[in-house]
Amino acid sequence: xxxxxxxxxxxxxxxxxxxxxxxxxxxxxxxxxxxxxxxxxxxxxxxxxxxxxxxxxxxxxxxxxxxxxxxxxxxxxxxxxxxxxxxxxxxxxxxxxxxxxxxxxxxxxxxxxxxxxxxxxxxxxxxxxxxxxxxxxxxxxxxxxxxxxxxxxxxxxxxxxxxxxxxxxxxxx
Numbered sequence: 001x002x003x004x005x006x007x008x009x010x011x012x013x014x015x016x017x018x019x020x021x022x023x024x025x026x027x028x029x030x031x032x033x034x035x036x037x038x039x040x041x042x043x044x045x046x047x048x049x050x051x052x053x054x055x056x057x058x059x060x061x062x063x064x065x066x067x068x069x070x071x072x073x074x075x076x077x078x079x080x081x082x083x084x085x086x087x088x089x090x091x092x093x094x095x096x097x098x099x100x101x102x103x104x105x106x107x108x109x110x111x112x113x114x115x116x117x118x119x120x121x122x123x124x125x126x127x128x129x130x131x132x133x134x135x136x137x138x139x140x141x142x143x144x145x146x147x148x149x150x151x152x153x154x155x156x157x158x159x160x161x162x163x164x165x166x167x168x169x170x171x172x173x
Contacts, residue, residue, distance in 0.1 A: 022082055024062040029120065031058040031069075034105040038124040051075075058104050066093075073101030078108075086112050087125055 029042035048055050054072050061068045067080045067090070078093035090107045097103060110125035 022064075023115070024067075024080070024082070024088065025064060026062065028059060028061040031060055031104075032119070034107070038111075040107060040111070040122040042120045042122065044118040060107070069106055071104055073098040074103055076106060083110065086114070088113055088122070 026047075028045045028047045030045040032041040032043050034040045042060060045057070045059065048059060048061055050061065050068055055070065056072060058071045059069060062080065065079055065081065066077060068075065068077050070076055074095070074097045076093065076095035079091045081089050083089050087110055089110045092106070092108050095103075107122065111122040112125050113123075114121045
C-alpha cells in the first residue's frame with residue numbers, strides 16, 4: 001500500500017512540476033518570418049552571448065522572465081510570460097539601433113504557440129477590446145436603472161411610513 005501511495009505522490013509531483021516548466025526559458029530562436037498578419041515562425045538556434053557577440057540573423061533569445069531580440073544593428077529587450085499553457089505575452093522594453101539600420105518587425109502582445117520539432121509557430125491571440133461594451137452590458141438602459149432605483153427607494157420609504165403609523169397607533173391605545 002505504501003508503494004502505491006508513494007507512486008501516486010511521485011506522479012502528482014511530476015505533473016505539477018511539468019505544468020510549471022517554462023518551455024522558452026534559456027532558449028534562442030532564429031526568426032524565420034513574421035507575416036503581415038503577425039504570425040511568426042521561429043527556428044531553434046545556438047545561444048548568442050549577449051552583449052559581447054553580435055547576431056548574424058534576426059533572433060529571439062529568452063532568459064527567465066526577460067527576452068532579447070534583434071539583429072546585427074538592432075537590439076531590444078523586454079519581458080515575457082507564459083499566461084496559459086499555450087499562450088505567451090511579450091512586453092517591449094528598451095531598444096538600441098545603429099543609425100543606418102532598419103528596425104526589424106518585433107513581437108508584442110499575446111501569441112498562441114505550437115512546437116513542431118525544432119520550430120515554433122506563434123499566432124497572434126485574439127485581442128480583447130476593453131473599450132467596447134460587452135454584449136450583456138450593451139443592452140443596459142441607464143434610465144430603466146434609475147427608475148428601478150427610485151421605485152425601490154419609494155417602496156422602502158412607504159414601508160417605513162407604515163411602520164411609523166402602526167407604532168404610533170399602538171402608543172395611543
